[in-house]
Amino acid sequence: MQRPSRRQVLAALGLSAGTTLLSGCVGSLESVGQAEQNPAPASPHARPHWTYVPLDPADVARRAYALYPEGSCMYAVFGAIITALADRVGEPFASFPIGMMRYGHSGVGGWGSLCGTANAAAAALGLFFPEEKDKKFRDGLIEELYGWYEHTQLPHYRPANADPTKEFAHSVAGSVLCHISVHRWCEASGSDAYCPERKERCRRLAADVAARTVEVLNRVTPARAARTAQHALLPDTKKCLSCHDQRELADVAARMDCRTCHTFKAPHP
C-alpha cells in the first residue's frame, strides 16, 4: 500500500491550504435559523476536512466485493471508498458512520427504487463536492456515472476466486432503478431475483461501481483543470428532453433513460 504523502497527512489533519472547495460542509450548520441562536458546542473536530486523495480503483473494487456480505450494495460501495481513505489518511474518514449506508440495500430498504450502488456513488461525490455552488459540476459527474451504469454490460468484475472456465451473466440495466436493473439481469441470466447468483451479480456490480466512482474522482481531484464531467445522456433521451425539459413543455424533471418505461406510438409530435 502506498504511504500517505506529507500533503495527505496535513489534509487529514485539516491543515492544508487550498481545500476550500472540498470542505463546503464546513459552516453549514451555523447557517440555519434556530441553530444560529443556539450554536452547537465548540469542538476541535467540528470542522473536519473531507478531502479526497487518489485511490487505486482495483483495491477499492476488492474492498467493495469484500464488504458486500456485511451490509449489501450501498454500504459496500460507500464503505469501500471511505475505508480506503481511512487507511490512507485516517480521520475524518476513520470515524464516518458507514454503517448508516446499509439503509440503501435493494433500492432502499428493499423497495427497489434507486440502486444502492448508484446511491452510494452519488453520496461519495456529495461528500467531496458538498457545496451548493458545486451543484452543476457534481450533477455532471453523477450523470457521467449514471449514464455509464444505465448503458454498460455489467457486472464486469471477477473476484480472485472465480472459476475462470465459468461465464457469469451480464446485462445492460437500462435504468438506475434497482427493480429494473435486477429484472434485466434476471432476464439475461434466466435466474430469479432472490437466488444466490443474483446476489453475486449485485456484489460484483458493487465492485464495478466503486471502481468507476474512484476513477472519476481520481480524474477530477484535485486538478481543477480536469474538472469536467463526461456527460452521458443518450441521444434519444436528449431528444425527449429537448421538448419536455424546462425550455418548452417543462413537464419532465428527470434524466433517466425514457425508453425503459415509456413507449411512443406514432405520430408523436
Add this chain to the structure above:
Amino acid sequence: MQRPSRRQVLAALGLSAGTTLLSGCVGSLESVGQAEQNPAPASPHARPHWTYVPLDPADVARRAYALYPEGSCMYAVFGAIITALADRVGEPFASFPIGMMRYGHSGVGGWGSLCGTANAAAAALGLFFPEEKDKKFRDGLIEELYGWYEHTQLPHYRPANADPTKEFAHSVAGSVLCHISVHRWCEASGSDAYCPERKERCRRLAADVAARTVEVLNRVTPARAARTAQHALLPDTKKCLSCHDQRELADVAARMDCRTCHTFKAPHP
C-alpha cells in the same frame, strides 16, 4: 427550546449505558480485510455515538423548510434532523458533513430517481439503526414512511408566512420516485415541473417528511417495547407480491406500488 437532560448530555459524550443497539456503526471499519492489517490512526473521536434523542416534529419541519433553499430536498430533511440534534446534544451531530446530502436533489443530481426527501428519511433511519442485525426493523420503518409518502395527500405543511386565504395544491404521489411524484403534483396543480410553485411544493414536502421521520423516530427510540414498524403496503401491492416475491415466481424484488407503472389486462392469473 428544551434543555438537554443529563442523560442526553452523557449520550452525546458517548458515556451512557445501553446504547449498543444505536451505535452499530462502531467498529465497522475494523472488519474490512485490508483495514484490519492497516488500522486507521487511533482517535478519541473514532467511535462517536449517533444516539437519537426525541425531537419536536414541528421544529424539525420548520428547519427543513428553512434549509431547503440552501441545498434542496435531501439536504433539507437530513439537515433538519441533524441540526436539531446538534442543538440538543452537540457532537457528533455538529460535525456531520450534512452538505454531502445535496447530492440527492431532484431524484439524485436531477435524475428524477428516488425523491430526495425519501432518500434522506431512510438515511436518517440508517444512521440510528446502522447494524446488519437491525435490517428487518429498519426496513419496516422505511416501509412505514414510504407507504405513507406514496399514498398521502401532500404537501400538508404551511409556512408561517403563507397567505391563509390561498389554497395550495396537493396530490397523492403514488411513488417514491421524484419523476412520478413531481409529475402527479404538476397534474393536480396545473403547474409545470420547473415553476416556483413546484419548488415551493417540494420545499413544503421536505417539511412534511422531516416531521414524519421524527415522529417515527420518537415512537421507536429508545423504548424497545415500542419498536414495531407500522407496515404500510397497499392490499393490491401485497396481492402482486404474494406471487411475484421470493415465495413463488421470485421475479420482483421491490415494494413500490405496482399499479403506478404497470397495468394488467385480464385475464391475469
